[in-house]
Amino acid sequence: MSDKLKQIIKKQTQKENENLDHADDVVQLVGFIIGDEEYAVPILSIQEIIKPFPWTRVPQVPKYIVGVFNMRGAVIPLIDLRLKFGLSPKKHNEDTRFIVMREGDDIAGFVIDRLTMAIRIKKSDIGPAPDTASGDETAIDGVGKQADKIITILKVKKLLQRDF
Amino acid sequence: MDEFQEILQDFLVESFELIEQLDQDLVELETRPDDLELLNRIFRVAHTVKGASSFLNFDVLTHLTHHMEDVLNRARHGELIISPNIMDVILESIDLMTALLNTIRDTSSDDGIDVSGCVVRLDLCTKGYGDAEAPAAQPAAPKAAEKVIEEVAEEVAEEVVQEEPSSGDELDYDNMGADELEAEIERLLKERMAEDKAKRASKLSSASASKEEDDDSGQEYEPIANVPVAVTPARKPASMRDDSDSMDDARAAAPAKKQSTVEQTIRVDVKRLDHLMNLIGELVLAKNRLIKINDDVEERYEGESFLEELNQVVSIVSIVTTDLQIAVMKTRMLPIGKVFNKFPRMIRDLSRELNKKIELEIFGEDTELDKSIVEEIGDPLVHIIRNSCDHGIEIPEIRLEQGKSETGTIKLKAYNEGNQIVIQIDDDGKGLDVEMLKRKSLEKGLITEKEADNMSDKEAFGLIFKPGFSTATVVTNVSGRGVGMDVVKTNIEKVNGIIDIDSEIGIGTSMKLKIPLTLAIIQALLVGVQEEHYAIPLASVLETVRISKDEVYTVEGRSVMRLREDVLSLVHIGDIFEVERILDSSEYAYVVVLGLGTSKLGLIVDTLVGQEEIVIKSLGEFLKGIDGIAGATIRGDGGVTLIVDVVAIMDMAKHVKATALIDTTSDAAMLTHEKTKASDYTVMIVDDSKTDRTIMRKALEPLGVTLVEAGDGQEALAILKQGDYNFDAMLVDIEMPRMDGYSLATEIKKYNRYKNLPLIAVTSRTGKSDRMRGVESGMVEYITKPYSSDYLMSVVQRNINFRSEFLK
Numbered sequence: 001m002s003d004k005l006k007q008i009i010k011k012q013t014q015k016e017n018e019n020l021d022h023a024d025d026v027v028q029l030v031g032f033i034i035g036d037e038e039y040a041v042p043i044l045s046i047q048e049i050i051k052p053f054p055w056t057r058v059p060q061v062p063k064y065i066v067g068v069f070n071m072r073g074a075v076i077p078l079i080d081l082r083l084k085f086g087l088s089p090k091k092h093n094e095d096t097r098f099i100v101m102r103e104g105d106d107i108a109g110f111v112i113d114r115l116t117m118a119i120r121i122k123k124s125d126i127g128p129a130p131d132t133a134s135g136d137e138t139a140i141d142g143v144g145k146q147a148d149k150i151i152t153i154l155k156v157k158k159l160l161q162r163d164f
Numbered sequence: 165m166d167e168f169q170e171i172l173q174d175f176l177v178e179s180f181e182l183i184e185q186l187d188q189d190l191v192e193l194e195t196r197p198d199d200l201e202l203l204n205r206i207f208r209v210a211h212t213v214k215g216a217s218s219f220l221n222f223d224v225l226t227h228l229t230h231h232m233e234d235v236l237n238r239a240r241h242g243e244l245i246i247s248p249n250i251m252d253v254i255l256e257s258i259d260l261m262t263a264l265l266n267t268i269r270d271t272s273s274d275d276g277i278d279v280s281g282c283v284v285r286l287d288l289c290t291k292g293y294g295d296a297e298a299p300a301a302q303p304a305a306p307k308a309a310e311k312v313i314e315e316v317a318e319e320v321a322e323e324v325v326q327e328e329p330s331s332g333d334e335l336d337y338d339n340m341g342a343d344e345l346e347a348e349i350e351r352l353l354k355e356r357m358a359e360d361k362a363k364r365a366s367k368l369s370s371a372s373a374s375k376e377e378d379d380d381s382g383q384e385y386e387p388i389a390n391v392p393v394a395v396t397p398a399r400k401p402a403s404m405r406d407d408s409d410s411m412d413d414a415r416a417a418a419p420a421k422k423q424s425t426v427e428q429t430i431r432v433d434v435k436r437l438d439h440l441m442n443l444i445g446e447l448v449l450a451k452n453r454l455i456k457i458n459d460d461v462e463e464r465y466e467g468e469s470f471l472e473e474l475n476q477v478v479s480i481v482s483i484v485t486t487d488l489q490i491a492v493m494k495t496r497m498l499p500i501g502k503v504f505n506k507f508p509r510m511i512r513d514l515s516r517e518l519n520k521k522i523e524l525e526i527f528g529e530d531t532e533l534d535k536s537i538v539e540e541i542g543d544p545l546v547h548i549i550r551n552s553c554d555h556g557i558e559i560p561e562i563r564l565e566q567g568k569s570e571t572g573t574i575k576l577k578a579y580n581e582g583n584q585i586v587i588q589i590d591d592d593g594k595g596l597d598v599e600m601l602k603r604k605s606l607e608k609g610l611i612t613e614k615e616a617d618n619m620s621d622k623e624a625f626g627l628i629f630k631p632g633f634s635t636a637t638v639v640t641n642v643s644g645r646g647v648g649m650d651v652v653k654t655n656i657e658k659v660n661g662i663i664d665i666d667s668e669i670g671i672g673t674s675m676k677l678k679i680p681l682t683l684a685i686i687q688a689l690l691v692g693v694q695e696e697h698y699a700i701p702l703a704s705v706l707e708t709v710r711i712s713k714d715e716v717y718t719v720e721g722r723s724v725m726r727l728r729e730d731v732l733s734l735v736h737i738g739d740i741f742e743v744e745r746i747l748d749s750s751e752y753a754y755v756v757v758l759g760l761g762t763s764k765l766g767l768i769v770d771t772l773v774g775q776e777e778i779v780i781k782s783l784g785e786f787l788k789g790i791d792g793i794a795g796a797t798i799r800g801d802g803g804v805t806l807i808v809d810v811v812a813i814m815d816m817a818k819h820v821k822a823t824a825l826i827d828t829t830s831d832a833a834m835l836t837h838e839k840t841k842a843s844d845y846t847v848m849i850v851d852d853s854k855t856d857r858t859i860m861r862k863a864l865e866p867l868g869v870t871l872v873e874a875g876d877g878q879e880a881l882a883i884l885k886q887g888d889y890n891f892d893a894m895l896v897d898i899e900m901p902r903m904d905g906y907s908l909a910t911e912i913k914k915y916n917r918y919k920n921l922p923l924i925a926v927t928s929r930t931g932k933s934d935r936m937r938g939v940e941s942g943m944v945e946y947i948t949k950p951y952s953s954d955y956l957m958s959v960v961q962r963n964i965n966f967r968s969e970f971l972k
Contacts, residue, residue: 056804059741070804075796077786162786
């Protein structure tokens with residue numbers, strides 16, 4: 001059993017190595033769906049991905065900040081990316097996840113509709129954000145091109161920045 | 165304690181700390197003899213001790229350290245290689261230094277210890293002979309070099325108790341010939357060996373004596389601990405062995421054995437204390453959780469014998485946690501004297517500058533306060549005192565005219581009051597003139613005329629804290645820029661403190677700063693509004709009252725109520741925090757009377773949950789500075805509860821539009837949808853048994869209504885809350901896990917929109933009391949199992965007003 005597993009893993013790594021010759025030119029991302037779009041953030045900025053659980057509403061904040069929740073003793077803000085991106089609210093279902101992202105001391109949980117997968121993508125396949133959405137204001141870091149689709153890569157730093 | 169003693173204390177504490185560090189450094193130096201930084205550090209210790217001791221006239225110590233410094237100086241300049249032999253001499257000198265310091269601690273003088281032998285050896289090292297001569301000169305050296313720990317300790321003891329055999333006759337070694345020197349060294353050596361023996365013998369006897377005296381100081385260090393001067397060196401072997409237990413014992417033994425005046429202190433990094441405090445915080449949260457679980461368990465397993473044991477454990481954990489919390493809090497406490505001490509000087513300077521005669525009286529400088537708070541209150545106090553000097557105390561001529569004593573007095577007091585520390589600053593100056601304050605504020609546009617008219621005296625005093633307010637006609641060096649007092653208020657409020665001013669014209673002003681003992685853990689009142697909970701710091705809660713809705717009056721668009729003699733303005737917590745009104749507000753509401761200094765506010769809440777100890781947690785960078793929220797805490801059930809910022813609430817209440825407490829309930833608006841076909845009717849079936857649900861479903865299917873199933877009360881409630889369906893009726897089983905039918909009915913009736921939803925109990929319980937409970941909890945029908953499907957159908961039809969034309 002474990003031998004088989006090893007073989008499979010070996011094969012997989014071989015394949016990956018073929019695809020991606022230079023490991024350091026590869027970015028690892030985690031993809032997720034919000035609305036109809038697929039987005040991704042660097043895997044290293046993700047602290048954990050959890051199933052939804054109760055949170056506490058916080059008053060006097062924009063709608064997209066749904067509240068705060070308790071993650072092992074730390075009080076962490078919860079942001080609904082659907083609302084943040086101007087989509088209509090949606091009930092949480094079994095695919096809904098909280099992605100807890102961290103950058104330095106800044107930390108927050110984000111509600112997403114569905115996870116897709118971990119993505120390895122070559123740096124050379126990442127294009128800059130479209131001109132209409134560039135500059136300091138945008139939360140888009142770049143656009144990852146894949147065989148059959150493109151993925152919007154988000155700036156975690158920007159997502160964690162307070163903008164109200 | 166006179167000044168010399170105070171300096172001496174500081175010197176000793178510092179020196180012992182240095183030596184403790186030195187021990188480690190020296191051990192390291194042995195392995196890395198050419199580490200310049202280490203050498204420099206060791207040199208600095210010798211240098212510091214020398215400097216201080218010469219200042220304090222400890223000649224012997226100065227003499228010794230001076231020679232040590234020489235050796236080390238040469239070593240760090242690379243003129244001398246630290247060989248093991250030289251190291252021995254240095255170690256010896258340091259032990260001697262420790263011994264001297266111990267003597268100083270006990271007797272305030274450094275007499276009684278001979279250092280000349282060691283000085284000779286040090287000198288030899290300086291001259292570079294050290295390497296060759298030292299082995300002969302230092303009998304104990306080889307042993308020490310082997311780091312036989314006991315030997316080190318003994319050597320110290322021996323050094324210490326040496327009875328100045330040749331004190332005073334410090335020979336001029338520099339002028340000696342090589343032979344003379346040899347002879348002298350030989351002589352010293354013999355002397356020492358003889359003493360060594362004597363000491364060992366005496367130590368043995370003293371050891372046995374001390375065993376009887378004090379058994380629990382125990383361990384092999386006891387004999388050493390018994391010889392007072394050797395206590396500190398004894399720590400070294402202990403720490404070298406990394407045996408913390410015995411180290412503790414040695415330390416514990418030390419204070420017990422001596423009536424010394426040196427503070428027994430350890431310096432600890434504040435970060436560690438903060439960490440400790442955080443851990444305690446977590447513990448408190450866990451304790452709260454445990455208590456909650458205990459309550460739940462108690463309810464469920466009433467009368468079981470293990471409950472008592474559980475209760476005991478929970479209460480022990482609870483008590484110990486509280487004690488632990490207090491203990492840790494105490495470690496963070498500093499006497500407020502640290503802040504007060506700088507004021508006498510400040511007053512002296514100020515009185516000279518202002519040409520006034522002012523006296524400062526300080527009381528209660530021993531009162532202790534959390535370190536972080538002590539740091540925060542320094543500045544505010546400076547401002548308040550400057551203000552008192554500048555604006556409060558009059559110039560001597562005027563004081564005399566008014567029949568007061570020429571010298572003004574400012575009293576600075578600190579004392580405990582319940583869970584708070586009160587710092588009171590009284591002056592006997594001219595006092596605050598209410599009219600003048602109002603006039604000035606009006607001039608500066610800080611208040612409106614209407615506000616000025618409605619202002620009480622207390623509120624008028626509060627004007628001095630408004631930013632931009634100043635009564636001084638001239639801006640002086642000291643004050644009058646209208647910044648200071650504003651800062652005072654902000655800083656005090658930052659530590660959750662409040663300021664209370666009292667003043668009488670011509671008599672003086674009294675300011676009270678009331679500050680909580682600690683910042684991290686507070687007592688809070690938990691209140692409920694709709695489905696949300698909030699925590700209000702108990703320190704700001706004056707009282708709570710239950711009112712009925714008709715006790716609330718509206719004056720100029722604001723809700724007020726009569727509270728005994730006063731009129732209290734009210735604000736609904738739901739209006740401040742934008743809480744959605746989904747639950748039906750009951751006939752009664754609770755008013756939490758908040759008091760902050762002079763102002764009061766009634767906060768209307770739906771329920772009072774109780775008092776709880778909460779740990780304040782920050783909302784983090786992302787959510788900081790939300791109006792009205794001071795932070796968050798984690799409750800026993802793991803949920804997050806927000807903490808109300810009372811200061812901000814008071815302010816917000818002025819701008820919040822008061823919605824009437826009696827809001828027009830949007831009753832059943834959702835339920836009266838036009839029904840056009842049978843499936844527009846929706847009925848929920850709540851039963852934990854799949855079979856029962858199927859039976860009901862089969863019975864109702866002929867009607868063609870939409871059926872939704874739920875496995876228990878909580879699931880049913882969740883479906884209701886989601887609001888995906890507009891239910892026309894519910895069939896509820898009584899006996900269900902998690903939440904039974906009665907509780908479900910009670911919960912449902914709390915919601916406005918489901919108040920009129922027909923609940924039909926379907927149960928095998930037939931007792932009268934069961935039926936009664938069903939009615940009490942709001943059930944409209946009671947069907948007992950078994951039932952015929954026709955009967956069920958007709959009951960449902962009746963209750964949902966099913967239109968017969970939909971019947972196929």
